[in-house]
Amino acid sequence: MTAGKVIPRRPFLVRLGKKMRPIFNRAIASGSLVSNAPVLDTANFPWVRALEDSYDHILREYKQxxxxxxxxxxxxxxxxxxxxxxxxxxxxxxxxxxxxxxxxENCAKTPVTSQLVAGIPGLCNALFSIMEPHGVIPPHNGVTKGMLNCHLGISLPKDNENCWIKISDRKLHWQEGKAFIFDDTYKHTVENNTDDFRAILFLQFERPTRGLGRLAQKIFLGGVRRSAFVKDAKSNIDRWNQIQAELEKN
Incomplete structure (x- = not known):
């Protein structure tokens, strides 16, 4: 598949989403060791403090x-x-x-940040997420309660009031060096209605669970990891890095 080519919605994921996803999500929610609310208390995740305390290092690597x-x-x-x-x-x-x-290749360019996120229990995804001026992410729901999202503000617009994420009925504004955690199965949307860039460290990690909820979580996330959705994205990342390496040589 060529990077950048928009593909049709995958039939398997559609069927899984419509039929099995609600069942898995209910099981995961019932076994959750933390709140099932849209926005969670970061005090329940001790690693968040270390992330916030390292903000200056993360910002430096982002600028580099x-x-x-x-x-x-x-x-x-x-x-x-x-x-x-x-x-x-x-x-x-x-x-x-x-x-x-x-x-x-990417971790080598941000060694301190990469080492910090590597220690997060159940880490799934870690990326610098950059929203250009007047960018919008339309309202949508995440696919699984098996993962939680953490956003750490890195570099934010001066007009902070007009750059936000709305999760369920709560509108949140990022703060530099501060993190919040939320459940993306609740409808959420993002708008950067400013002339500046918004940069965050975007993390997804496994929700702490137990019992049948933990089993449902492992089955669902295992299926996602083996899906074409993930395999294609990994291939595209590798292809992008290969192209950039060739450009740097020339």
Whole structure:
């Protein structure tokens, strides 16, 4: 598959989403060791404090990354299945980890950040997520309660009031060096209605669970990791890095 090519919605994922996903999500919610609310208390996740305390190091690596990478890829190019929620090229993504697997070339460019996120229990995805001016992520729901999302503000617009994420009925504004955690199965949307870039460290990690909820979580996430959705995204990331390496040689 060529990077950037928009592919049709996969029939298997549609069937899984319509028939099995609610069953898995109910089981995971019943076995959750933390709140099932849209936004969770970060105090229940001790690693968040270490992440916030390391903000200066993360910001420094982000700035170094930008100075060296002239053309960061859009999320829709790396993962065409995300085209519905990434309707244009304004949402950029620089992956450090994808479903628990590191991207060595990218981790080498951000060693401190990569080491920090590697210690997060149940880490699935870690990336610098950059929203260009006037970028929008339309309302949508995540696929599984088996993962939670963490956003750490990195570099934010001066007009903070007009750059936000709305999760269920709560509108949140990112703060530099501060993190929040949320359940993306609740409807959420993002708007950057400013003339500045919004950059965050975007993390997805396994929800702490037990019993049947843990079993349902492992089965569902195992299926996702083996799906074409993930395999194609990993191939596109590798292809992008190979192209960039060739460009740097020339």
């Amino acid at each position: 990354l930008l100075s060296g990478e002239k053309n960061l890829p859009s999320l829709r190019k790396l993962s065409p299945d995300h085209a519905r929620i990434a309707p244009d090229e304004r949402w950029k993504a620089f992956f450090l980890y994808g479903y628990g697997t590191s991207v060595p």
